[in-house]
Amino acid sequence: MNHEYPLSIQFYIKNFQNKIYMKNRTILYQDESGDLGLKGSEYFIISMLIINSEEKGLKLKKIFKKMRKYKFKKELKIHKEIKSNKSSRELKIFLLKKLVELNIKSYSIVLNKKKYENIMILKNKSNIEIYLKLMIKLLRKLI
Numbered sequence: 001m002n003h004e005y006p007l008s009i010q011f012y013i014k015n016f017q018n019k020i021y022m023k024n025r026t027i028l029y030q031d032e033s034g035d036l037g038l039k040g041s042e043y044f045i046i047s048m049l050i051i052n053s054e055e056k057g058l059k060l061k062k063i064f065k066k067m068r069k070y071k072f073k074k075e076l077k078i079h080k081e082i083k084s085n086k087s088s089r090e091l092k093i094f095l096l097k098k099l100v101e102l103n104i105k106s107y108s109i110v111l112n113k114k115k116y117e118n119i120m121i122l123k124n125k126s127n128i129e130i131y132l133k134l135m136i137k138l139l140r141k142l143i
Contacts, residue, residue, distance in 0.1 A: 060102060076091075
């Protein structure tokens with residue numbers, strides 16, 4: 001594996017549910033959309049939500065709990081995970097407003113797989129190499 005990009009921040013994985021705790025106890029929720037294959041999705045996207053206090057994390061947890069129990073009970077009963085492409089416009093707007101109220105930051109990186117230079121990368125690098133390079137580029141935005 002190519003290690004040309006050193007990690008500039010020290011982080012460790014607390015569990016395997018896409019939750020990364022950084023040294024200052026900031027919580028990063030990470031998720032991806034699309035795939036790294038040459039066929040399939042047109043884009044590969046990695047996104048992160050940044051929660052910079054335990055208090056905000058607990059508030060966000062309560063919001064999700066209330067959404068499941070009351071406001072969007074019917075819609076979220078079917079799906080364990082909230083998927084944008086399967087969620088109503090009302091749910092997406094409600095959730096985005098709550099994230100803004102809590103001043104939760106989000107960052108994303110988008111790989112357009114149809115661009116020539118990206119096609120060459122996809123052909124010549126392993127998925128893990130591509131994924132790690134994208135993650136490092138995204139994490140550098142946080143520094």
